[in-house]
Amino acid sequence: MFYPLRLTIYDSRIMKKLGVFICHCGVNIAGTVDVKSVAGKVGSVGDVAHSTDYIYMCSEPGQQLIREAVREKGLEGVVVACCSPSMHENTFRKAVKSEGMNPYLCEIANIREQCSWVHQKEKEKATEKAEEIILATLEKVRENEKLEAISVSINRSVLVIGGGIAGMTAALDLAEGGYEVILLEKEQALGGHMTQLSRTFPDLHPALPDLLTKALEIEKHPGIDLHCYSEMEDVKGYVGNFELTIRKKATHVDWEKCNECGLCIRDCPVEYVSQFERGLGVRKAIDLLYPQSVPHKPVIHRSHCRYFIDGSCRRCEEVCPEKAIRFEQEDERIGKKVGAIVVATGFELYPRERLGEYGYGEIPDVIDGLALERMLSVDGPTKGRIIRPSDGKVPKEMVFIQCVASRDPDRYMPYCSRICCMYTAKQAKIYKEQVPDGQPYIFYMDIRSDGKGYEEFLQKTIEEKGLLYLRGRVSRVFQDDGKVRVLGVDTLTGRMVEVAADMVVLATAVVPSDGVKDLAAKLRATVDRHGFWTEAHIKLYPVESSTKGIYLAGCGQSPKDISDTVSQASATASKIQALLSTDKLLQDPLIAFVDENICSGCGICVEICPYEAREMDSQRGISVVHSALCQGCGACIAACPNFACELRNNSSIQTLRMLDTFVTAGARE
Amino acid sequence: MEAITEMNKMDATFLEEAKKRSGEDLSLCYQCLKCTAGCPTAPIMDIRPNNIIRMIQMGMKQEVLGSSAIWLCVSCETCGTRCPNKIDIGVLMDALREMAIDEGIHAKEKNIHLLHEAFIDSIRRGGRVHEATMLIDYKLRSKDFLTDLVPGMMLFMKGKIPLLPSLVKGRGEIKRIFERCKK
Secondary structure, eight states: OOOOGGGTTGGGOOOOOEEEEEEOTTTTTTTTSOHHHHHHHHHTSTTEEEEEEESOTTSHHHHHHHHHHHHHHTOSEEEEEESOHHHHHHHHHHHHHTTTOOGGGEEEEEOIIIIITTOTTOHHHHHHHHHHHHHHHHHHHHHOOOOOOEEEEOOOEEEEEOOBHHHHHHHHHHHHTTOEEEEEOSSSSSBGGGGGOSEETTTTEEHHHHHHHHHHHHHHOTTEEEEOSEEEEEEEEETTEEEEEEEEOOOSBOTTTOOOOOHHHHHOOOEEEOTTTTTSSEEESEEOSSTTOSSOOOEEOTTTOHHHHHSOOOHHHHHOTTOOBOTTOOOEEEEEEESEEEEOOOEEEOOGGGTOOTTTTTSTTEEEHHHHHHHHSTTSTTTTOOOOTTTOOOOSEEEEEEEESSSOTTTSOOSOOSSHHHHHHHHHHHHHHHOTTOEEEEEESOOOOOSTTHHHHHHHHHHHHOOEEEESOEEEEEEETTEEEEEEEETTTTEEEEEEESEEEEEEOEEEOTTHHHHHHHHTOOBOTTSOBOEEETTTEEEEESSTTEEEOGGGTSOOOHHHHHHHHHHHHHHHHHHTTSSEEEEOOOOEEEOTTTOOOOOHHHHHOTTSOEEEETTTTEEEEOTTTOOOOOHHHHHOTTSOEEETTOOHHHHHHHHHHHHHHHHHO | OOSEEEGGGSOTHHHHHHHHHHOOOGGGOOOOOHHHHHOSSGGGOSSOHHHHHHHHHHTOHHHHHTOSHHHHOOOOOHHHHHOTTOOOHHHHHHHHHHHHHHTTOOOSSTTHHHHHHHHHHHHHHHSSOOHHHHHHHHHHHHTOOSTTHHHHHHHHHTTOSOSSOOOOSOHHHHHHHHHHHHO
8 A cells, every 4th residue: 555655654643532432323223233342342442531332322411421521531532433424423523512622523433324224134243343433433533633614705695596486485585584586487477387277275275366476576576686587507606605697588578668568469460389378278479478477578489470480570569659679689698696596496297298198199188287277277278167179068077097107117207296186186176066967087096185184175075076086097098989988997896997088187297397407417416317306315404405505495306286385495495594694604624625735736636626626826836725615525635646635634544544444353354 | 797897887876876865975985994894794795895885986886786795784883883984884785775675676695685574573573673583484484494493593502592572661662663664
């Protein structure tokens, strides 16, 4: 093994008084590892002044043991052998700090996840391994330096990406808390998918009025800088200091001048199939997103406008009394600075093109749940009436199919989309109210009604409305003599069943919005294999992303209903308010540093750093570390050809000494 | 049994009728199977109690009313006591038997209606079942004298079939109940 020259001075180490605290974690550790024997053996090591075990070291009496030992024996280094450092490193560092010890002299030896849990059938070997892990961690502590947290100044404004109910809630909460908020929405108006819904479960309140109240509040709020029809182009920086480039797409309408008279929309000669209406209605080339949209301003859609296609029409410009049409307008880029970012990018339904089942896309009377929501909306394409898209007749036999593309790991999505059971019940209820002599059939696998009042809503609906639930999958959907024949199975009776239906509604899977993977790359945050944002910890840090300063809300993180979305968005807003409550942010000092005497200024570290935390100091001809950006990943340490970089309290010598411990122990056997 | 059950041809009114006659809300059943799990006669039923409800929901009128299960139910009320949705299946079974009689559907179980008639007549006479006369009555009605002779004798030896009836006090009232039911 090659030891770098400058590190050969370590033998002159000063003796420290060390303490070892071994946790039983109930039976999690003590059931496999003989903790008493380990405590005894470790206690006999020369510089270990105190070695003990306890049933739950993280409990108050457990922490008290540590505090007392630090105080009474004057410990200068502490090893707590317990669970993963991601669980309780902070807990124990705080405990030693309260006794005046530098918290970075306390280290965790993980003998649960990395020992007792994985070696439950080899108790003796696990005990030996636990001892080795503790001895190795003691080696680390011997070399640990006293460190202070790094203080970084922060920008106290927030960017919210996504103007659906999640983003709107987070933005309003933050603005009400006195923080400046930049709200970004890719569509021309606020509201997201909630604007497409008719009534919401379980209270059956209309979705739009509640939503519009919030939207208007946001539009008028002095603390919210709203950018609709805008996208995130670039993000630089780190928690507390993000630098953004926002692209405001050309609306070709001067929104300042527009008086919302609607003449341009009325006179526009181009009509095309509306995505907002899920293909059931049309919209104009210059139009609002929906009739009551907030902001209430039109946008010219270039791919459909005759002026942009062949220059043949300028009708809107002619009729506009305010001369607000701007054909020549171009996309605009604006720069902003914020301290934290909320990603509330929302969801889409599983795309029609990729389904290839249930006659979706081929049979006009097979529609998805969102299309039925548009039908049920009074401002929708059918003014709230349920009719067959093919002939406009009222459907007498209605089939709803749940779990379409959800819970199908082989071909589609493995997860449960969580909203479909409830909205299908709601839709079937509204259908039955509208068509009392109609018969709704619902094919399902399980009914999942876990929200407050949901099970009661469901049972009451079934009781009152005579919905027929058929437990089983549908095997075939085909057109036959003006009907849509649905073949399936009812597993409760074990019968194959067939329904000659007038209309079929598919509860298709919730999937993340388009473009999240690009956004994730820009934000340096991570998404899972389906494209849902990953949280820092599924239980303990559910609204924090894996990247500091970036927070999550809504269906972009995982499928959820409106109640859960709003709760999560408010939780996110609270977390950010805590983060931004001071001017300075304290950061972990466990980052890279450069020995200026050794660095040759080759620049390899600058290229290799994934966080843009390394740059060249051209004056001194060496590489430096941007302490706020460095995440302590160690890439530069491995890359440096001269051993000029080291990680604080994770130096090469510490690593080698820890390795030595394991290797010598292995050789003993 | 048909290979495929065509839902459109099912009798959608059957559920409503069964609900009305039994007074039980059969839509509430979520198939937890607690009724069947506790039913002493379920092992010999052709359709289990939970499936009776399911088939009513599906509109399978002929199969339900023609089943032997509705006649095998001994009305012990275990199902109704345990049902989380308060569906009294014992009452439902009574209603289904009535419906079967009204529809002229013959019970699959041989002579079972004769046993029911003998049972009711015994109550009409004494206000309480008198096993000895009831069994003789049934045997006379069914002209089946040999079946269950051995278990019958065993019950008699153990004193489970007393010779003397124990009559209730309010036999006049019992008589009036029967008269009102007839109306």
